[in-house]
Amino acid sequence: MKLTIKLFATLREGRGKILEDEYPADTTPKDILASLKIEEKDVAILLVNGVDGELDKPLNDGDTLSIFPPVGGG
Amino acid sequence: MYGYRGKILRINLDDKSIKKEDLNMEWAKAYLGGRGLATKYFYEEVDPMVDALSKENKLIIATGPLSGTPTPTGGRYMVITKSPLTDTIASSNSGGRWGAELKFAGYDMIILEGKSDTPVYIDIQDDQVEIKNADHLWGQVVSKTTELLNKEVGEKSKILTIGPAGEKLSRIASVMNDVDRAAGRSGVGAVMGSKNVKAISVRGTTKPEVHDKEALKEVVSTMNKQIKDNGVTGEGLPTYGTAVLVNIINELGAFPTNNFQTGVFDKAEEISGETLAEKYLVKRTGCYGCPIACGRHCKVDDLEAGGPEYETIWGFGADCGVSDLGNIIKANYWCNEMGLDTISASTTIAAGMELYQRGLIKDDELDGTPLEFGNSDAIIEWTKKMGLREGLGDKLAEGSYRLGESYGAADVSMAVKKQELPAYDPRGIQGQGLAYATSNRGGCHVRAYLISPEVLGLPEKLDRFELDGKPQWVKTFQDLTASIDSLGLCLFTSFAMGAGDYAAMYNPVAGTDHTADSILETGDRIWNIERLFNMKAGLKKEDDTLPKRLLKEALPEGGSKDRLALLDQMLPEYYQLRGWDESGVPTESKLKELGV
Incomplete structure (x- = not known):
C-alpha cells in the first residue's frame, strides 16, 4: 500500500521532509519509526491523517503519517 | 524586604508630581505582584466605567517579586490598564531586559495618572526620576526613539516606548521595550499615548534582596536542569523558536x-x-x-x-x-x-x-x-x-x-x-475555545494555553476533540498562569514546571511558605478580581462567546473537518467550577472564600 510519511523539525535531519513509498499491508506507525531509525522516546506527536494516531494500529492505503519531536511555542 | 523593592513610583502627569510610595505588602501577600497586584491597585483606584482613553484611566507598569532575581526567565513586566480595545482589564506581558532594570532601580511598579499637556518621557536613574520634554521623540518609530534616548540618557539605560500607533491612539497599539519586545495586546500603547507619555528610560544599579540565598541557588539549579532536560524548553524552543x-x-x-x-x-x-x-x-x-x-x-x-x-x-x-x-x-x-x-x-x-x-x-x-x-x-x-x-x-x-x-x-x-483571536482554530481544539471565550482580556491564548495538553501532550495528552474534563483543565491553567504572570516569570517555563515548582522558587526569594495549592488559589483570587472588574465595566455572560463562524460553520477540510466549537456544552460547568452563578457572576461566598 502507498503511504506518505511527513517528518518535521529535527527528525528531518538525514531523513528528508516527505517520504512517499509502498509498504506491506498491516504496516504500523511503529514499523515506520523502526525503518526510519527514530526512537519512540523522540516522538512527541504522531498523527494519522491529521488526528492522533496509535503506534500499533495498522495503517491503511493512502494514509498520511505526520511525526513530530517534542516542540512547542505560543 | 525580600524579592520586592517595596516602592511604587506614582507619577501624576497633570501636575507633574512624582511620589515614591511604600508597596502595600498586605496586598502583595494576597496577589503576589505584577498582573495580580497591579490589578488589585487598579481595581481599588479606577472606576471600571472609565473611558479607557480619558485621563481618568491609569496605566500601571508592574514587575513581579521574581523579576530581577536569579530565577529562570525572571525579567518580565506587565502593563495593567483598562483596554480601549475590549473595555476589559488589560494585562499585557513582555520580556526583554526592561522589567529587571526597573527592579534594579528600586521599584516594583510605576503608576501613571492624568495626562500631560505636551509629549513627555520619564527618565529613571535609580532614585533620580525626571519628567522630560519629548517633542523631539514624538512621531519617531521605536528603534529611532530607542537610539535617540540612549544617546540622551546613557547607553546603559533600558528603553520602553510607544511608536506612532500609540501616539495616534490605535486601539491595537503595543508598548515596546528593548526595541523588539512587546507588551502587545489590548491596546495598552494607546493608553500611554493618550497620556502623552512617549517613553520610560530606566537605569538601576542595585539588586533585590533574597531571603535565603543558598536555598535559592539550589532550587534555581534544579529548575534550570528541569528546563534543559525538557524536550520543549531544552531543545524544541531553542532550536526552532x-x-x-x-x-x-x-x-x-x-x-x-x-x-x-x-x-x-x-x-x-x-x-x-x-x-x-x-x-x-x-x-x-x-x-x-x-x-x-x-x-x-x-x-x-x-x-x-x-x-x-x-x-x-x-x-x-x-x-x-x-x-x-x-x-x-x-x-x-x-x-x-x-x-x-x-x-x-x-x-x-x-x-x-x-x-x-x-x-x-x-x-x-x-x-x-x-x-x-x-x-x-x-x-x-x-x-x-x-x-x-x-x-x-x-x-x-x-x-x-x-x-x-x-x-x-x-x-x-x-x-x-x-x-x-490568535493562531489556533478552536473548532479543532475544544478546550482552547473555552479558554478563548472566558479569557478576562478577550481573545487570547496565554491566559490558558490548552494547546499544551491538547496538542503537545504536556503535562499529559488530552484528546483535542473531547469535552469532558476540559472546564477543569481551563480553570487550572487560568489560575496557574495568573500566578506565573504575577510572579514575573515567563509562561514558557510551565512546559517544564508545575505549581509546586513556582512555590519552591518564590519561597526562598520572599521568605513565604507557599505550596502548589496556595499558588493555584492565589491565581483563582487574581482571576476573580479581574472578572469582577470586567462585570463592573459592563461585561455580561453573552460576552463569554466565540465568533459566530466558529460556532456555526464547520471546518471544510483537513484533520478537523466538519468540526464546530462546542462552547455551550462546556461553559455551564466552567461557571460552576469557578463558583460563579449561572450568569457568570462571582458569588458572594466565592469572593469571601478568596478574600476578594
Whole structure:
C-alpha cells in the first residue's frame, strides 16, 4: 500500500521532509519509526491523517503519517 | 524586604508630581505582584466605567517579586490598564531586559495618572526620576526613539516606548521595550499615548534582596536542569523558536487560514519554523535570565531584526493567505517600529481582506494596494498605513471589530470581546475555545494555553476533540498562569514546571511558605478580581462567546473537518467550577472564600 510519511523539525535531519513509498499491508506507525531509525522516546506527536494516531494500529492505503519531536511555542 | 523593592513610583502627569510610595505588602501577600497586584491597585483606584482613553484611566507598569532575581526567565513586566480595545482589564506581558532594570532601580511598579499637556518621557536613574520634554521623540518609530534616548540618557539605560500607533491612539497599539519586545495586546500603547507619555528610560544599579540565598541557588539549579532536560524548553524552543508550531497546527487542520475560512494552509511549509531556520535565521536571542532563548533574529534583503514569532507568521501568513516569509518578516518589523500588536494588526488586515472579498471595501479606498488574500505587498503597506492612520489605515487602526462594524459586517471580526483571536482554530481544539471565550482580556491564548495538553501532550495528552474534563483543565491553567504572570516569570517555563515548582522558587526569594495549592488559589483570587472588574465595566455572560463562524460553520477540510466549537456544552460547568452563578457572576461566598 502507498503511504506518505511527513517528518518535521529535527527528525528531518538525514531523513528528508516527505517520504512517499509502498509498504506491506498491516504496516504500523511503529514499523515506520523502526525503518526510519527514530526512537519512540523522540516522538512527541504522531498523527494519522491529521488526528492522533496509535503506534500499533495498522495503517491503511493512502494514509498520511505526520511525526513530530517534542516542540512547542505560543 | 525580600524579592520586592517595596516602592511604587506614582507619577501624576497633570501636575507633574512624582511620589515614591511604600508597596502595600498586605496586598502583595494576597496577589503576589505584577498582573495580580497591579490589578488589585487598579481595581481599588479606577472606576471600571472609565473611558479607557480619558485621563481618568491609569496605566500601571508592574514587575513581579521574581523579576530581577536569579530565577529562570525572571525579567518580565506587565502593563495593567483598562483596554480601549475590549473595555476589559488589560494585562499585557513582555520580556526583554526592561522589567529587571526597573527592579534594579528600586521599584516594583510605576503608576501613571492624568495626562500631560505636551509629549513627555520619564527618565529613571535609580532614585533620580525626571519628567522630560519629548517633542523631539514624538512621531519617531521605536528603534529611532530607542537610539535617540540612549544617546540622551546613557547607553546603559533600558528603553520602553510607544511608536506612532500609540501616539495616534490605535486601539491595537503595543508598548515596546528593548526595541523588539512587546507588551502587545489590548491596546495598552494607546493608553500611554493618550497620556502623552512617549517613553520610560530606566537605569538601576542595585539588586533585590533574597531571603535565603543558598536555598535559592539550589532550587534555581534544579529548575534550570528541569528546563534543559525538557524536550520543549531544552531543545524544541531553542532550536526552532515558537514558529515550529506552523506545521503542527496545520497538520491538525486547526491553522486558521483566510480569516478562519478554513483550517488548512496549503503553503504552510513555506512559512514554517523549519523554513525560517533554513533561510532567514541569523541568531537566537534570550530575555533577561532566560535559559531557553526562544527569540529569533532574522535577515531578509538588507533588513535584520528581531522575530518573527509563530503568532505573527500565522497572522500575516496563513490568515492573510500569504506564503512569502520574507514579506512576513518585513511586516513584523513594521509592527514593531509602529508599535502595533502583531496578532491584532495582522488579523485586522485579514478581516479587511474578507471585507474586500465580500465587495464591501472597494478598490477606490485602497490606494493601489488591494486587500486580496495572498497579496504579500498588502501586509507591509497596510501595516505601515495602519500605524500612521493613513487612508483606510485609519479604520484598520481601530481593530477588526470596529473595522467590520463600519461596513455593517462586524461578523468578519474573528475576536472575543473585540480582541482578535490568535493562531489556533478552536473548532479543532475544544478546550482552547473555552479558554478563548472566558479569557478576562478577550481573545487570547496565554491566559490558558490548552494547546499544551491538547496538542503537545504536556503535562499529559488530552484528546483535542473531547469535552469532558476540559472546564477543569481551563480553570487550572487560568489560575496557574495568573500566578506565573504575577510572579514575573515567563509562561514558557510551565512546559517544564508545575505549581509546586513556582512555590519552591518564590519561597526562598520572599521568605513565604507557599505550596502548589496556595499558588493555584492565589491565581483563582487574581482571576476573580479581574472578572469582577470586567462585570463592573459592563461585561455580561453573552460576552463569554466565540465568533459566530466558529460556532456555526464547520471546518471544510483537513484533520478537523466538519468540526464546530462546542462552547455551550462546556461553559455551564466552567461557571460552576469557578463558583460563579449561572450568569457568570462571582458569588458572594466565592469572593469571601478568596478574600476578594
